[in-house]
Amino acid sequence: MTFNITTKNLDTFKSAFIAALLAYIFVYGFELTHFTLSIDEEPLDNFLQTLSAGRWGHALLRHYVLPEPYAPFFTTALSIIILSLSAATSSIYIGLNKLQSISFVIMLAALPQLAYQLEFSNQADTVSLSFLLSVVALFMIEKMSVIRASAFIMLTVVSLSVYQSIFLYAATLTCIRITTDAIKGQIIFRQALKKIFVFSLLITLSLIINSFLAKWTALYFDVTISNYLTSMIGWGKRDVYEVLKSVLIFMRDYLTFKSAYGINAFPFVLLSLITIIILSIKRKRGAPLIILMGFATLLSGFLLNFAIGSGMPPRAMTQIPLVFAGLFAAALVISRVRYIGLIISIIFLCIGSAASNKLFYSDFMAREADQNLSNQIITTIYNNIPNFDEKVTPVFFYGSYSPLNSWKIPSADVFGSSFFDWDGGNNRRMYMYLSTANLIKLKEPNEIQVKNSIVAAKDMPSWPNRNSIKIFDGVVVVKLSDKLSPYNR
Template identity: 50%
Template sequence: MMNTILSKDKNSSALTELNHYKNLFFIALFSYVLVYGFELTHFTLSIDEEFFDNFTQTMMLGRWGHALIRHYLLPEPFVPFFTTALCLIFLSVAAVLSALYLKLNKYQSAAYIVMLAALPQLAYQIQFSNQSDTVALSILFSTLSLFTLDAHRLKGYVQFIVLTIASLSIYQSVFLFAASLLCVRFTILAIRKETELSQLVKKTAIYIGLTLVALILNSLLSKLCAYYYNIPTSSYLTSMIGWGKLSPGEIIFTVGSYIYNCFTFNAPFGMNALPFTLFWMMAICLLALRKRSQFFLILTLCIVTIASCFIMNVILGAWLPPRTMIQAPVIFAGLFAAVLVSTGFILDRHKIFISCIPAIFLISGAISSNKLFYSDYMAREADAHFSLQIIDTIYSKYPDFDIKKTPVFFYGSYTPANAWRLACADAFGASFFEWDGGNNSRIYAWLKSANIADFVHPDAEEVARASKFGDELPAWPNRGSVFLHDGVMIVKIGPQLSPYNK
């Protein structure tokens, strides 16, 4: 009889725990859908989404895991709705697992998960559907890797290395998500008085050592894959390094200015909630001081956690686009969760009031994120309208123009009017006719993928002749900018020739 009762209690407990995780998953999914709903329901071709085959490019960039997943498992380059939906599902699972890793209770977990979605940094990743689902999978791998460290056994360390390599092979900077999550874990453990400095130093040393092993092995595997597929490696990542190219003073100014902007409400659009991490830190430290609880250790851990947001900037010594700050949401949400852990009895008395904070940030993040995606949607509308104007001008001036035989060359760049474009929003709202100074490869690919026109590309000699003749033509909107010369239809949309078209 007793065994039966214990068995029932155990099954009931397991069912309750399963329901808890299920509820957290749906809270996460609801939050992410609210924040990224416009992209989910209104697929829009963004910059870098115009090419149908990215295998060679991603392999060149060292993202061999992404290339292989796309080549053998997931659709290349993406499928509207499905790719974004899969991305949000992966993110939701990662959110639940990260809350579990932090050992938060039900209420803290729910608040933490909502805050993760509330800082819409991932908009700058989800914008690129050709990698949004795999980046989310990389975040999931990065989160899972931390669970293996707690075993403190060789098997766990090997699993950590494998999962970290899996994450790195998709997107190199995602492993920093785990680094920031680990910092948050340390902070919460210190608040709970469940750790000491010596333990934290030991765990940090193990994490750094194993991560370095994973980085080295990933680099070797990346070169091996590139060699197997006979693909050269790209200098894209090394070109971003500032060390050795700029003086130490210039690097300090560049990185310092970047950090300063992030905490003075001048961050990339949608990320202006990031300065609130300083408020979370102050609240945590004040409560620790009041309780006389490891104040200096907690203060140090809070500072290290916030600083982890800018590890890549310091390593490279450069300004980086907002899509690389993948760890920002976990720092923002994690330190807020740490505040909840610190408050204890205060939280129990004022749950309804405190619940308003994640809700307010979630609404704000959803507004910002959907504005970003709508600006991209309107950019494509503007691009389409501009394209039709050009095509109409070509056929008006040259009724016998044969789109299947006569090559077309775009000289310069042009930015169609977009009233919805936002300041400091990276590639959001940008035109294909302006990016890279009017890169013909991008323009041709976008026109084809948007089903507007499939122009014949000029060869190298035709490009040279068209470039020279184009110097003398007036620029758009002067209709004289469209001119048929020596068998090439020249469309001068701007005064400056793009370096990508020479």
């Protein structure tokens, strides 16, 4: 199948883009209109941190082009526009007609895994751009040449420089494309293997180049690369059987309604796969390749888990919505149904919108609770210590505290969490939250003062007892609980 810019393609792209834009606004409308400070959004400068994480492209984009760390409304709006472009471009790549494309992009938005990305505004727009670049890169290798291969590598490296795992999104999209081409009789086994081989080879080269550039950029800015990614690797740390078992259990949870909140519709992807298998067997022609690539598409959603040998937080499962929507689109292609697919996608969109907006509202209510707790603590400090001066007197928080949040959802990762509870009560997070939220800018104690405050706090009562706030050797100690965070020792 070749891709020429035709009036038909442009019309399909426009329709898919508009449908995707409306769908994403419907799913992420609360975050778009109610900016909420979430966990990890409290720092106002992430440049060195993202360089340390190997995300040099993100760091440079934020430093020179996009607002650092984000701009309320603008960042989410830009993310949604870029995601819509990416969705529409994906539908063109896999060769869908107008109605199929609209159903596909709606299903892509309907599984709100991206809520776990858009929650972090400090990366939402750059990650969306990474998706788009990875999709555009695939068009470069439809007709192979040195120039096209180089363009693919360049686009992929830029995508990797923003978010390292997004290349797997392109891997899933490749599997979906081969599946739909096999259904249409436009590809045979040998051609499919060649496509996979070329993609894998060029991706490997891109990963090597990106790794070199990440290290060089970090060295240029005198930043040490962190071990955040390598610390997640399970291979070599546990028995091979245990690693595989944990990954398969993780995969099983995603297929048995036990995944993170909002992604629980994913098991319905099995109905799409069963439809593809049954109909391909009935028609016989190309059935082995269609079935094989259908399973490959499903498994591609968990490539990262098999690669590193462990489960991943929901924000890292970027291929899951694509697997969900891609197999649904392939089922539409093979069954040749029309409006039924659109109706089904709209039903799932409503379910996904309800889940996503509830997630963001739980975060909104968490900040309401944090602000209420902060005001109580600040008031108590001034009441207990009348001569307290926030610019002169350091404050140390011992332990953690989780204020009431009736909207907090179990199995929702960071959503609905308190800055006073995350990381077991990390003082750095609390200081930055209080400052970023314009509540109070506290002076931090030095290392010796921290050690003395820890000793003094052990015999104190815990919050909400008002005697949990006292001054020792010139440091205000706020004891939130008996359990001390490892980040504060």
